[in-house]
Each structure stands twice: as structure tokens, then as C-alpha cells.
Amino acid sequence: MQTEIDPPSLIGRKAFDRNGARIGTVDEVYLNDATGVPEWAAVRTGLFGRDAFVPLRPSELDGENLRVPYDRTLIRNAPDFGVGRHLSPAQELQLYHHYALALPSAPTERARAPEKPTPRGE
Numbered sequence: 001m002q003t004e005i006d007p008p009s010l011i012g013r014k015a016f017d018r019n020g021a022r023i024g025t026v027d028e029v030y031l032n033d034a035t036g037v038p039e040w041a042a043v044r045t046g047l048f049g050r051d052a053f054v055p056l057r058p059s060e061l062d063g064e065n066l067r068v069p070y071d072r073t074l075i076r077n078a079p080d081f082g083v084g085r086h087l088s089p090a091q092e093l094q095l096y097h098h099y100a101l102a103l104p105s106a107p108t109e110r111a112r113a114p115e116k117p118t119p120r121g122e
Contacts (some may be wrong), residue, residue: 018071040053
């Protein structure tokens with residue numbers, strides 16, 4: 001299975017839970033603000049369903065499909081933040097707790113303010 005994920009190629013792929021049950025189709029990919037690494041995918045869970053956020057770090061590509069190592073029920077019960085907007089730090093924290101994921105510990109993994117340039121001659 002492939003673990004390196006290219007965000008544009010993920011859109012439109014079918015997503016399956018750890019038992020092989022279909023969750024839906026990947027609608028959007030969310031990148032980490034600080035690293036640019038794909039962190040979350042929004043998966044459309046049905047024709048009239050909503051998008052459920054799933055973590056990409058433990059997920060894998062298996063051929064043309066995204067395999068998410070969680071049960072479909074847990075995924076469908078993930079917090080609903082809508083799509084097309086930036087995830088706030090509080091929303092990300094809710095997702096980490098929902099999936100019982102360890103919080104990122106390195107400061108580079110969290111969004112931070114850009115450093116101010118040092119004036120010339122100093």
C-alpha cells in the first residue's frame with residue numbers, strides 16, 4: 001500500500017473504512033498550515049450526506065482507493081465543520097480528540113505567525 005499522498009490525486013477517490021465498508025468519496029484535502037503536508041480529507045458520505053473529516057496520517061492508498069483505519073460509524077460521527085473553509089485550531093483539536101490521535105508536539109506542526117525580517121545593517 002502507498003503511504004505518500006498527493007493531494008490533487010486524492011480528490012474523487014472512493015474511501016473505505018478498516019473493515020472494507022465504503023464511506024464515500026474524497027471531496028477536499030486539507031493541508032497543515034505550517035508544513036504544507038496533507039492532514040485531513042473531507043469525505044462525502046452519501047448523495048444527501050455531509051462531508052466527514054478523516055485523518056490522512058494513518059490512512060493509506062490501496063490502488064485507487066483510500067483506506068481509513070477507523071470504523072464507518074466513528075467516521076460518520078466526526079464533528080461536522082462544513083467544507084470549503086479553513087479548519088481552526090479548535091476544530092482540529094476536536095478532530096484529534098474524536099479519532100483519539102496524539103496531538104502534534106513539534107512547534108513546526110502547528111500554524112504559527114511568520115517571523116519578522118531583520119532590518120539590514122543590524
